[in-house]
Amino acid sequence: MIGGGRLIGRLHSFAGGDMSASTLILVLIALAALGFFLGRSRALASASGNAQALHSRPHFYGANAALMVLIPSLALFAVWTVVAPLSIKADIAQSVPSGLVDEGKSLDLLMTDVRNVAEGLDRAVVAGALTSDAALSIDTETTDVRALLGGVGVALGANVGPEVLKLAKTYRAKSASSSNIMTGLVLAAAMAGLAFAFLRTNKDFRARNTVEATVRATLIFAAMVAILTTVGIFFALIFNTLEFFQLYNWKDYLFGTTWHPHSGGGSDQPLGLIPLLWGTIYISLIALAVAVPIGLFAAIYLAEYASPRVRGTIKPLLEVLAGIPSIVYGLFALLTVGPLLLKVFGNEGLGWMQGASSVMTAGLVMGIMLIPFVSSLSDDIITAVPQALRDGSLGLGATPSETIRQVVLPAALPGIVGAIILATSRAIGETMLVVFGAGAAGKLSLNPFEAMTTVTAKIVSQLTGDADFTAPEVLVAYALGTTLFVVTLCLNVIAQIIVSKYQEQYS
């Protein structure tokens, strides 16, 4: 520990006075490795080299020390990295001269400028366009800061005024000192962890239990992160949705049958959900009508009839198909399927279709996109049905197809329902294909050859371009997002209920 200060000093000089995050992490890993060997050898030494006398196997003592180095220091590192910029920003915001904000610029925009200039100066120093001393003494009288930063690839929207430059310099100074303090504290935490683990290590220390508990806690933490982010996303959606409903009547949204947003339309424009929801459902239904039978039959063929060689060729091929990005299918819809349908059902043919974009185009191509997905999942599920059930049925004189219909499929049903629900979720969430294949107009019609659009496609179109985040026609995207979230959630809950009912009955 005594050497700690000197070590930090030396590391500082080697990283040029300021240790980058990746160097810091490398140092932590090195310390952890050191901890591992120290912990293990101290444990062995305390048992006079006899590993049998230890409470735990020697590597547990090593792992304990390594974890003690890594966990507190990395946690500190993570928290500091997130919190420090926020607190620096708040600090600087306080010292902004009042005249600067009142010139019609919002504080947020100003702070963005400050940060960009500060980061630009950092880059300029790294790129060699400025010495670090020059970056500290730079001023707007003698240097064209905007041109200088443009030269290192940082484009600024306006000329840099002296106040902004001053704030940017303060920002740099504060973040430099903050990162120095952080490096020191993180290394100190690592050292302290190492010392703590080292001192605790003796032959009776229950290192295995400690390590197992730590591993468990880490895993629980990972699971919590997944859940908490979902909750966070949900709340973010909810708040923005509520904001929307303050500007717009929720009844008009939920039950409105026309969708016709126009900017500046305020709360009078028709933002009805029904046409979009109908478009989503209609396209998904067509997609499932294509994908479920074909995918399921393909899966049955692969699992029950195909020879190992055929299966070994087709299965990986299907999995490759399942990985093709949906935009490629979108192009297929736009360039091939749409025109083809138009030829048959358009004005030169049956006269049902006006343009290449239609519910049918998007639904068919989405169905094709989902076939490998459905068949690959179902094939795994059908193959997992025990051979004993097939033998039992065949042994009673059932034909292969009777066996599949009456024994294999019922046994695989929960999994197949799950696969279909997953496919439905994908269909509902699909965006690019809809943009290309189905059109952009929210319409309520039964004609599958009419252009319609879906919830996801509209979320994108309402948020792209010059979005004014106080207008209802933009905020409606959040309401649409929440709707989508709720619909898929309900779908999953229903699937769970079906599956568990079924399993209760037959397992």
Add this chain to the structure above:
Amino acid sequence: MFDQPSNLAPQVETPVTTDHKITAENVNVHYGDTHAIKDVNVKIDDKTVTAFIGPSGCGKSTFLRCLNRMNDTIDICRVSGLIELDGEDINHAKVDPVQLRAKVGMVFQKPNPFPKSIFDNVAYGPRIHGQAANKAELDEIVEKSLRSAALWKEVKDRLHAPGTGLSGGQQQRLCIARAVATAPEVLLMDEPCSALDPIATAQVEELIDELRENFSVVIVTHSMQQAARVSQKTAFFHLGELVEFGETGQIFTNPHDSRTESYITGRIG
């Protein structure tokens, strides 16, 4: 199928004695390069329990599965030789394995009830073979089969509960009832008691003895005591060969072959 005139294959013309339900001549089975059954000849009588015994891996299951062509479902398995049921070659091209299996039922080592109700499990065979003209007849078949499998009393109040919810012994008796329901002429059982506790085993053994009144039963077993208790004829297999075949009493008290003697006295396992 089986009642058409015997003009299927020249071998069929050779006279067969009617009291042999199944005759097997020079049967060989290969799994790829593994020669699992070597020149086996055996005659299985009607209304008799025949036991197949022998050390693990000697080919008992393989041979049993030849008798209802279950080996057809294994890609790499090749069967040669003549197997006759009531004088008809079961491997002849004209014979439909599906119909053969309706006549030669099978009960497996591990109970494998279908994920259906108890009733539907037993009704499965009669339904696919159209053996019941109406619901009442089907009910009757199910009840009769469950009674003959000594399961009726335990399940008569929950016929529509899932078959997979029964205990292991009950599941195995359900599988026997399921096999009995199609009214087979021969019942093949591959170690039907190996997953059962002693009480369930005793029930199944008792059942086998009753089944003998109507069927020809072939049972594979690991346990020599079981073979001695339930069977009238015993066949001893060793390394794919049929070493000795005869009256159960004779095999266990006075074996002719030294390998049989070693096995029943516990020296080959």
